[in-house]
Amino acid sequence: AQSVTQLGSHVSVSEGALVLLRCNYSSSVPPYLFWYVQYPNQGLQLLLKYTTGATLVKGINGFEAEFKKSETSFHLTKPSAHMSDAAEYFCAVSVNFGNEKLTFGTGTRLTIIP
Amino acid sequence: DSGVTQTPKHLITATGQRVTLRCSPRSGDLSVYWYQQSLDQGLQFLIQYYNGEERAKGNILERFSAQQFPDLHSELNLSSLELGDSALYFCASSVGTGVSTGELFFGEGSRLTVL
Numbered sequence: 001a002q003s004v005t006q007l008g009s010h011v012s013v014s015e016g017a018l019v020l021l022r023c024n025y026s027s028s029v030p031p032y033l034f035w036y037v038q039y040p041n042q043g044l045q046l047l048l049k050y051t052t053g054a055t056l057v058k059g060i061n062g063f064e065a066e067f068k069k070s071e072t073s074f075h076l077t078k079p080s081a082h083m084s085d086a087a088e089y090f091c092a093v094s095v096n097f098g099n100e101k102l103t104f105g106t107g108t109r110l111t112i113i114p
Numbered sequence: 115d116s117g118v119t120q121t122p123k124h125l126i127t128a129t130g131q132r133v134t135l136r137c138s139p140r141s142g143d144l145s146v147y148w149y150q151q152s153l154d155q156g157l158q159f160l161i162q163y164y165n166g167e168e169r170a171k172g173n174i175l176e177r178f179s180a181q182q183f184p185d186l187h188s189e190l191n192l193s194s195l196e197l198g199d200s201a202l203y204f205c206a207s208s209v210g211t212g213v214s215t216g217e218l219f220f221g222e223g224s225r226l227t228v229l
Contacts, residue, residue: 043116043220061164090157101147101170102218104157
């Protein structure tokens, strides 16, 4: 079975600083990897996804993530944090493209310090 | 707006009771997923339906059941409720065919409080 581990349930960064949210996956087959964001009192929405091809994927709101097979990682980054980035971020994995039963990590709450 | 509609948004009930949560997927989406989000368990997959048929089952209790109707809306039934069932229940939908983007579209959730 596949799983993801998100390191750090809470991350705080200053406005304008680099955002780095960590995600490691476990899968016996090539995984499909996702980052979702949840703003307060809202549902989750897709930030970005890796399926096949280029290992550096760009998403919405300036976020990007790099799939590193050798490290079984899919860390999320943003060069410069904005106050509006404060939210909870979930890494997720699927092994069946076309059947999107995702396994989510426990989430990382990102706080932006003014 | 994801296009996925969930009702009710908030629900308060007592232990031992039964509730029904409703979900209308995005127009054209054939797959519906139910997830439970709680502080201690995180986001847990409960069950998936595709075009009216159960496709996958996750950590869904026997006290819980779901179905997807011919118009593709779905209902999650929770019975003999316990305090620990208090959580945010999300519905999500996707195209669910062989041509897929791999993306789930989530509703805003139904917050269940069991007293």
